[in-house]
Amino acid sequence: MKYLLTDNYAPIKVLLAEDDEDDQFFFSDALAELPFPTELTIASNGKDAVEKLTQAESKPDIIFLDLNMPKMNGKDCLKFIRMDKTFCSIPCIILSTSSAHTEIEETYHAGANLYILKPNEGSNLLKMVNKALKLDWKExxxxxxxxxxxxERTLQRA
Known part of the structure; x- marks a missing residue:
């Protein structure tokens, strides 16, 4: 059985935890260009993301977490999500400018589902987000x- 977010007729509910306003704009712009509907909720840090998760009427379908944020970073936010039975089954994607092996390993072992190195080009961000939303999350x-x-390098090889 497949679990594709794009198979639903309802908009895909996306939570983005990102402190940089430019990155928020680029992400929002990428979602707007996708050929399927999305609903974006933006949190400006991990603490705000946790508050939005716990206070929302419905949970998001997928979460994108910037790694380096004030108040609560992406790793700590990920740990909260993975330890909470209400949210632990939501796919969590790490967004970062860091390609440090230690960061990648730590987030992998903490339960993140994908690590996206923030691209330099907006068109590549669109492709990366599209790929994440079209993954079979059961598999x-x-x-x-x-x-x-x-x-961007691995995206070109795929």
Whole structure:
């Protein structure tokens, strides 16, 4: 049985935890260009993301977490999500400018489902977000290590 977010007729509910306003805009712009409907909720840090999760009437279908944010970083937010039975089954994607092996390994072992190295080009962000939203999350919830890291370079090889 497949679990594709794009198979639903309802908009895909996306939570983005990102402190940089420019990155929020680029992400929102990428979602607007997708050929399927989405609803975006933006949190400006991990603490705000946790508050939005716990206070929302419905939970998001997918969460994108910036790694480096004030108040609560992406790793701590991810740990909260994975420890809470209400949210632990939601796919969590890490967004970062860091390609440090330690960051990638730590987030993989903490339960993130995909690590996206923030691209330099908006068109590549669109492709990366599109790819994340079209993954079969039943099959890819526990990611294969070789498919966990997505960058502009790996995107071109795919």
């Amino acid at each position: 890819n919830f526990t990611p294969k290590k070789e498919l966990y890291f997505l960058s």
